[in-house]
Amino acid sequence: MGLPAIDGYPMPDRSALPRSHVSWRIDPVRAALLVHDMQNHFVGAFPAGRSPVVELVDNIAALRELAGTLDMPVVFSAEPAGQPPGQRGLVADMWGPGIGDEPDAAAIVAPLTPRPGEHLLANVRHNAFLRSHLGRLLRSKGRDQLIICGVYAHLGVLLTAADAFMNDIQPFVVADAVADFSAEEHTLALRWAARSGVVCMTDGLLRGLLLRREPKNA
Structure with a gap:
């Protein structure tokens, strides 16, 4: 089984x-x-120029811009291309060989290309904490809240939020900055995410960040 047509x-x-x-x-x-x-491989499964992918990219871009302004760590997870079977493990049985060697398939979509100072982590399982140093990175930065956006809502987003919760990191899943295989699965993922964290909208989260920022010294 590979990615479905969305x-x-x-x-x-x-x-x-x-x-x-x-x-x-x-x-x-x-x-x-x-x-x-x-990544292009995953985002390319959505119809280009239509909902939900238009809002998905725009809302993530807005979150990323404000995070940079507020000096918040910005972390990108990305599945490596061309994983050998021994690394892919049981994921291959469920989802096939993964990202191939096609040019730019594994790259982050162009509007969100990582910038200097941002972090790019290899993500070999749906859960971004598993077999990565995401947890160590957050601890080193003194961060115990994690805003989660991206794809796919009922897989990587939901599993990452659950693991954050299990490790005493408060997850905030942004309902209109994630996307899924269908509207039904998107809605179901949000319902489950609310069992381990906060589910919010982009505009409300942006307002909350601006309201809570520390005033600069005069």
């Missing part, structure tokens, strides 16, 4: 947000931004 669907709006079970507030001094698997 039809366009409307990005969820605020009415689709599940009820949060916690009252955590985002804090730019505590938070980092994770952009999960926004």
Whole structure:
């Protein structure tokens, strides 16, 4: 099995947000931004120029810009191309050989190309914490909140959020800055993500970050 052909669907709006079970507030001094698997191989499965991919890229770009302004760590996870069977493991049974050697297939989509000072981590499993140094990176930066965006909502995004929670890192899943195989799976992923963190909208998260930033010294 490989990636399915994904039809366009409307990005969820605020009415689709599940009820949060916690009252955590985002804090730019505590938070980092994770952009999960926004590679040409995965994003290319969506119809170009249509929802949800247009909003997906635009909203992630807005989060990334503000994170940079607020000196928050920005981390990109990316599946390596051409993984040998021994590295791919059981993922190959479920999803096939993964990203091949096609030019730029493994690259982050052009509007989000990582910049100097941002972090790019190899992601060999759906969960961005597994077999990576994401946890060590967050601890070294004194960060115990993680904003998660990218693809796919019911796979890497959800599993990463759950692992963050299990490791006492507060996950914030951005409902309109993730995307999935279908609207139904997107909605289901948000419902499950609310069991281990906060599910929010891009505009509300941006406002929260700006409200909580420390005033600069005069």
